[in-house]
Amino acid sequence: MNKILIISFICSISFGILSGAEQKFTFDKEAYSFDNIVQEELFYSLLVELRCPKCQSSNLSGSNSPISNDLKREVYELVIKEKSAEEIKAYLVERYGNFIIYNPPIEPATYILWFGPFLLIILSLGSIILYRRKQA
């Protein structure tokens, strides 16, 4: 019984790591040219971090929907204007809300998102320990 618990715990953790690992670019990268490597890196890192509002489970870099392409253009123009990552994200959150960023800020509305999983772990570990003690 103990072994099964440990194995399933490890599995669930590694799935979480794997799902975040791969990043695809499904659009024409030639269309964007940059003054320097810093701008280019900022642009591509933002596309991974920003979410497509239409498709809801894909980031901008992985989506070719019209709205994603518009947002890529918007991000591109802001990067070229030497805006910082924080400024660009704030600009988009102002229009699309926290939904647009995959890394939402810790605030009352997102507490359950950030702390819910830990609460679940504590609750389930607690109940397992309690249950085993009762049995012993």
Add this chain to the structure above:
Amino acid sequence: MKKLLDTLPLVIFVTLIIVLFSFLSNEDNQLETVLIDESFPEFSLTSLTDTTKILAKSDISELPALINVWATWCIACKVEHPFLMKLKEESILPIYGLNYKDNRNKAIALLKADGDPFEFSIFDFEGRLAIDLGVYGAPETFFIDKSGVIRVRHVGVIDDKVWKEKFAKYLDE
């Protein structure tokens, strides 16, 4: 007490399933609206019917009004079109169109064929004003009150029911 403890995991499991299922049926998929109670953004875009006419926020002069995001490629817009016509015919309030990422000629032809419920339509081929409004599809409808502030945003088809539930109360303010 022991019995209660034994059934607790089952109770938690069942509650979780019910809660998660209720999220599944919540098909609305509406994103939170950031612009509520903000003033309508500035813009500078051409008129749909006149390429030489540049429209700006000040052209949306009759308030309160609706701003309706539409396009010929948008099937749901065809569904709500008769309702917009009805609002116009009964002179409930002026409607301004935001033609979104569309073909100009097709859009003009559609208004000629099916009727034009709009005071005018703003031609937003690149989706510039749309991004400032947080638009991610069509149709979307915004209600702007008499001081130019966005009060309601509705994503999807607007019909009698939606009008009564979401919009009508702001008209009487």
